[in-house]
Amino acid sequence: MSASTNKESKEWVLGAGEELRFEVAFKKTVQVRLKSGNAEYFGTELGPEAVYQFSGTNGAIFSWQGCTLVITGECESAYVAEETPMDMFANVHMALQQLRVQARNTDLKAAPRVMIVGPDDSGKTSLARLLLSYAARMGERPLFVSLDPLEASVSMPSTISATLIDKPIAIESGFMGYAQSSSHGQTETPLVLQYGYEQPEDNATLFNMLTDKLAAAINRRLDTEKNASGIIVDTRGFSDVARNKTIEHAIASLGINTLLVVGNERMFSVYSNKLRSITVLKLPRSGGTVDRSASFRQQQNSRIVRQYFYGTDSQKASSFSTVVNFQEIKILRVGEDAIAPTSTLPLGEDRKLTDTTVLSVEPDESLIHSILAVTDAPLESVQEDSMDVDGEKSVVGIQAVGFISVTKIEMDKKRMIVLSPVPGRLPKQVLLYGNAKWMETI
Numbered sequence: 001m002s003a004s005t006n007k008e009s010k011e012w013v014l015g016a017g018e019e020l021r022f023e024v025a026f027k028k029t030v031q032v033r034l035k036s037g038n039a040e041y042f043g044t045e046l047g048p049e050a051v052y053q054f055s056g057t058n059g060a061i062f063s064w065q066g067c068t069l070v071i072t073g074e075c076e077s078a079y080v081a082e083e084t085p086m087d088m089f090a091n092v093h094m095a096l097q098q099l100r101v102q103a104r105n106t107d108l109k110a111a112p113r114v115m116i117v118g119p120d121d122s123g124k125t126s127l128a129r130l131l132l133s134y135a136a137r138m139g140e141r142p143l144f145v146s147l148d149p150l151e152a153s154v155s156m157p158s159t160i161s162a163t164l165i166d167k168p169i170a171i172e173s174g175f176m177g178y179a180q181s182s183s184h185g186q187t188e189t190p191l192v193l194q195y196g197y198e199q200p201e202d203n204a205t206l207f208n209m210l211t212d213k214l215a216a217a218i219n220r221r222l223d224t225e226k227n228a229s230g231i232i233v234d235t236r237g238f239s240d241v242a243r244n245k246t247i248e249h250a251i252a253s254l255g256i257n258t259l260l261v262v263g264n265e266r267m268f269s270v271y272s273n274k275l276r277s278i279t280v281l282k283l284p285r286s287g288g289t290v291d292r293s294a295s296f297r298q299q300q301n302s303r304i305v306r307q308y309f310y311g312t313d314s315q316k317a318s319s320f321s322t323v324v325n326f327q328e329i330k331i332l333r334v335g336e337d338a339i340a341p342t343s344t345l346p347l348g349e350d351r352k353l354t355d356t357t358v359l360s361v362e363p364d365e366s367l368i369h370s371i372l373a374v375t376d377a378p379l380e381s382v383q384e385d386s387m388d389v390d391g392e393k394s395v396v397g398i399q400a401v402g403f404i405s406v407t408k409i410e411m412d413k414k415r416m417i418v419l420s421p422v423p424g425r426l427p428k429q430v431l432l433y434g435n436a437k438w439m440e441t442i
């Protein structure tokens with residue numbers, strides 16, 4: 001490895017099997033160009049002479065054979081690492097690829113269904129991204145399943161989702177590219193379910209129920225398409241296996257046959273003893289992974305929401321300020337939650353609240369900056385007296401067809417102003433509340 005400086009640009013020479021790890025602050029932008037050789041960013045190859053921009057990012061550019069990179073702009077930190085777990089990650093990819101080929105030739109049910117678990121910031125999402133991009137580079141079409149509601153990836157925070165990946169994940173926009181382009185109808189829309197909470201444990205009953213709905217949709221899709229590429233599931237970080245109420249449910253529900261445990265020996269030992277019928281593999285945490293602060297995560301999420309509405313510098317999109325009268329819409333939420341706005345029980349009922357009871361939200365000032373999911377449910381199907389015992393019939397697990405953000409509440413006029421990717425009147429009137437908030441900043 002060597003580095004030489006030329007004005008603001010710095011040239012980095014990577015040897016075979018080395019990676020350049022860098023950190024860029026949110027207010028700064030750096031440009032990266034591959035001058036010679038070959039290199040990849042979490043599995044996606046850098047184009048020769050293409051210029052990539054990074055801002056508010058911790059990342060790594062890896063080279064199998066060696067390369068020269070030119071970085072222009074100021075990184076908070078940048079260094080070349082000689083030791084990486086990339087050999088192991090590549091071996092996992094090759095094993096999964098073999099399973100795909102076998103499944104295609106014999107039994108589609110043997111296609112790899114992979115779940116990645118581990119503590120916070122252990123590199124789960126980065127590994128998912130790498131395995132998905134490697135698969136796509138070989139012409140596979142795996143589904144990316146995000147069971148991490150804290151982190152906005154292909155959609156808004158507080159959701160879970162499944163997305164078909166048919167090309168390597170874009171270097172600059174990453175999974176965010178799917179959030180933005182799907183909001184404006186440019187790619188196949190990911191299947192997104194509004195969960196409404198940050199952590200799976202906040203409402204484990206609902207989380208499990210939504211996982212089941214997602215699993216059913218995934219199974220239907222893979223069956224119909226005869227898709228042997230399988231699924232790769234990213235999960236919320238946790239360390240205490242005993243206290244986790246959702247992972248084992250998801251393993252069963254999604255038919256997981258390969259569990260990758262990243263960076264936690266104890267978790268690996270517990271799961272490999274407990275889950276005898278599936279393959280449990282231990283992978284090291286990359287030395288490059290960075291512990292993100294709550295504010296860094298918040299800024300990352302905020303950027304994804306902004307991109308959903310406005311696109312990126314290279315792919316701009318428009319959103320529209322729309323007046324919505326309270327009487328035109330129905331806002332519902334699922335489960336009891338102290339920080340949600342006032343709700344009323346369905347009329348004429350005095351039943352007990354459960355974690356999956358559907359409640360009607362009375363719009364008030366606390367809705368300001370909320371991100372609401374727009375659903376396909378017809379208004380008449382969710383009139384209070386037509387909901388069944390758990391209110392499930394209408395909205396629990398229904399697909400979010402889009403999102404709006406509440407920018408102003410006018411209680412005196414009984415209306416609110418929302419930001420919507422679609423111009424004019426809201427195309428659908430049944431909205432699902434979630435705890436995620438977003439405030440537009442210039």
Ligand SMILES: Nc1ncnc2c1ncn2[C@@H]1O[C@H](COP(=O)(O)OP(=O)(O)OP(=O)(O)O)[C@@H](O)[C@H]1O
Pocket residue numbers: 021022057058059060118119120121122123124125126127148151235236237286287288289290291292
């Ligand atoms: N090899 C690497 N070099 C530099 N940064 C890295 C590397 N691998 C991952 N990162 C960065 O480290 C951070 C944590 O990684 P990642 O998001 O993959 O972890 P995670 O386990 O999915 O986190 P969580 O589940 O807590 O959301 C991210 O900002 C990611 O871009």
